[in-house]
Amino acid sequence: MKNKKKIIVIFGVFVIIGLIYASFLQFKISQYSNEDAPKNADYLIVLGARVKGTVPTLVFASRINAAAKYAKENQDTVIIASGGKGSGEAISEAESIKRELVKQGINETRIILEDRSTDTYENIDFSKKLIPQDAMSGLVVTNTFHLYRAISIARDQGLDVQGLPAKTPWKAVIKSYTREYLAITKFYLQRYVL
Template identity: 70%
Template structure:
């Protein structure tokens, strides 16, 4: 009987700590959901997300739409479409971004491709190589759930960026946020405990 009570007590503590941690993560994510982007940025980096064959997923389409709106309002900004090709994708995420931006009236001459990255860290690392050292303003476009980690990774790599949040489609909310909690935890572990480089 005592063993059962001790187990339940430990389980309750564990669940309580888990809820506190998830709440902490959600607060951090929420702080980045309504960021205002500076006008006339030198570069706009659109972070990739899943492509279904050749069609952008709902999450990626939302990012593309946010980027297209910004680019139409800021004519001199150059955009970097970032993302490689993963399983089930017939074209790279970067190519899908470019294709959809062109459909929405963005001139190809304004679009640079970064099509080798496989995760957010590489999105930033490889996109950084395409940015002029003279650049003064860089904006990262990604989903609301992803912006906190994306900006944190950029700053960690010495790249000063602002954020442009793209709405997270309702159908993708549960899956996206659940995965993001794990991804942020992995980032914390690598950065603070394992000497992330």
């Protein structure tokens, strides 16, 4: 009986710690996803996501739409489309961003392709090398769930950027946030422990 009680108590403690940690992560995500993006940024880095053949997923399309809206309202902003070609993708994520932006009326001369990256770290690292030399202010465009980690990675790499949040489609909320909690945990471990 004593052992059973001990196991229940230990399990309960872990559950409470887990809930506190998840609440902390959700607070950080919310903090970053509710900020207003400043106008007239010199550049946008649009982070890629999954492409089904040549069609962006709902999550990805949301990022592209947010970038297109901003680009129409801020005509001098340069767009860096970031993302390589993964399995099941007929084109690179960068090419998908470009095609969709052009469809929405954005002049392709404003779009720079970064089509080698395979994750958020590489998105930022490779895109950083394509930022125009005279550019000062930049924005990272991604979904609300991803913004905190993406901006943290960018700032760790010396970029002084802010976020342009794209809505997370309801269909993708549970899967996206669960995966992001794990990704942020990995990010913390790499940053503070390893």
